[in-house]
Amino acid sequence: MDDMGVGEHVARARKLARLTQVQLAHKANISLSLLRKVEQGDRAASPAFIASSARVLGVGVGDLTGQPYPSPRTDAGAHATIPALRRSIIAFDDEPLSKPMTFEDLTVALDRVREGMRRARYADLTAELPDVIRGLHLLAESENAGRHLEQIYATLAYAYSKAMLFAYQYGYLDLAGLAAERCSWAASHSGDPIWPIAAEYNRALILLYSGAYAGGLKTIERAHAASEDLETTPDLLAVRGALHLRGAILAARAADSSAANSHLLEAQQIADGIGSTRFSHYGTGFRPSNVDIHSVAVPVELSDGTTAVSRAAGIHLPTSVAPSRAGHHFIDLSRAWLLHGDKQQALLTLQQARMVAPELTRNHPQVHETIRVLAHTRRSTDNLAQIAKWADVKI
Template identity: 35%
Template sequence: MPLPDEDHTGTRIAHHRKRAGLTQRGLSQKIPYSYSLLTQVESGHKSASPDLVAAVARALHIDVTALTGQPYVTELQQDRLAELIRPIREALDLYDLGADPEITPRSTDRLQAAADHLCAQIRAAKLHDAARALPGLVAEITTAAHRTPSTDLWAALTSTYRTAHDVSVKLGYYDLSTVALDRMAWAAERASDPLLSAVRQYMRALVYFREGEYVIGQRLISSGQDILGQAPRTRERHAVTGQLHLGASIIAARAGDGEGVAAHLSEAADYADQIGDAQNVHWLSFGSTNVAVHAVSANIEMRQYGAALRHAADVALPDDWAVSRAAHFYVDQARAQMEAGRGEAALKSIIRARRLAPQQTRYHPGARETVRGLVHMSRRTPDTLDHLAAWVGL
């Protein structure tokens, strides 16, 4: 059965629903969403929220990517990003071959600095630059770590695998992101750093969150917290612990556990009060701003859009906050504004996200669905919105 010509998340839901032999009403009875909403999503008159997509995927026993349709191949080719994925795949695949005799690695300090620079590029949403440099650096650090194993080199390699995961997720290559997480576990074990292993569990939890497997996600968060018990009580450990609570708050929100959301946000806020803003702790940016932003996201996941906007109004992003995270906040805010009927404000938020991080916003499923929803809200599509819709590939 071919997919319909008008290819968006709603039509993919309809396609896979029909393949499963379900009517719209039959599917609506298997998910915590109304028949009316499902029909509007399938017709394209309402955006498909990430939580609805995850619920449908679970009900139909398919992967979320079958419904989201990522990666956006045409746009990736236009941005010359698709051609960078294969070298990353190869670099991740050659991890167990030992040292490459053709490579003469730089010093450990310079390799650590290069790995940190890649993290900084991701935080600045410079996806093309990071993706281009990543394969060569992975190969170089892998060779160095095999020749002269050290905690510093294995930690640097763990960092590059984390970058590979980030690039893969932001461009929609979720299968590759899973491989990167496996390699991250392999390198973190050799670094013998429980904080690295705990961060990896946090990232695995977000994978299952995206797929709608909230119980597994919660178990992975708990596993990360158990691993942290092996680490000394340092500022870094507190930062990772706080971040785990933030991840747990979003999983609890998607699962409809309001009390769990409040408890995890409160724990995270306590850690933020203790240590202040902890920038660049194992690629995290934990602190009071991150807690406030997660409160917005959690309310959106619970479909409490008024509360989300009230929290958003209190958020003051620092000037030096990571561009990638700031852009994500504005995409979230745009979704809440659209759902609250504030179309003009939502458009401004999406444009702000685009100005901050154009590549990230172009491939962000939430941005794409919000723009689609705004198009259907508008009786007459403004030129700015029309241009934005074409830019994301609608």
């Protein structure tokens, strides 16, 4: 059970650091009224608020969110995979496989992992990922230099990107960061000049989560500069589009609305230009629908719920959108409704997220924050009590 919200964690860490609310607000560059509301439970702590507070208080983001959340009742399978995944990343070629696996076996298993994550069913299909990583390393060790070896490394880069997302999803930031670095390493051996650029997109996610927005934006700029030296293809354009979307969120959390909207516009132009052309997005998931999703997420990160709600009214996600993407969209939209002042719609939209992507929704720190604020600022209802119990959030 998640017993304490971000506000309570912040208040406790602040007192341990012997800081007043005025001092913390000044050092973290946040308003005093916002800090007071978050500590009192009247306002949800945004990711930018959490990262700024963690930096000043000298604690990790997870120390304030409470991640990784213990969920033995529902997500035991996913959490049980983490130790094996950690071993496979740290001791990648020192542990034998349970059975020999060919490159074809490993790619098929990785496809199952990819599909499980696309459908936001992490507990069901991620257990194979540690063996996939070890198996690809063992194949690379025994393979002679050449195109097939490069293909193995490209597949390994993709496997590490999935490992990063999985660890990130469940709040294991240290492991996610290590997987992102391994992804960059494998990408550099892939013989594909686009893969190292796509790996920077993954690295920027870790910087985003940890609140290193300036570093994340520099990573995006560096990746864009590297892409200028390559032949422009649909594959490269898709990766550039994804970089712009990540840049938009980084800029929004840094409170730079101009840069955020500029990145959004660039991504939209790329999506319009690619159209229905077939392309490889290197695991970034770049699609026109993803631009729409980010067009709502950006104003949410800027604490502009009214603009986010207005934009969302004109968006109709196609049925082809992955549940993991749709789930994120409804989580952001729930935050938007809360910022807009409509708590009933915030709860209803949270229930939509639960229906589309239950594992994602249950383990998202912004969902936990939304539930707590709803419980604090309105009379509890059966629906609210049920979703709080389901998410293991104490209200």
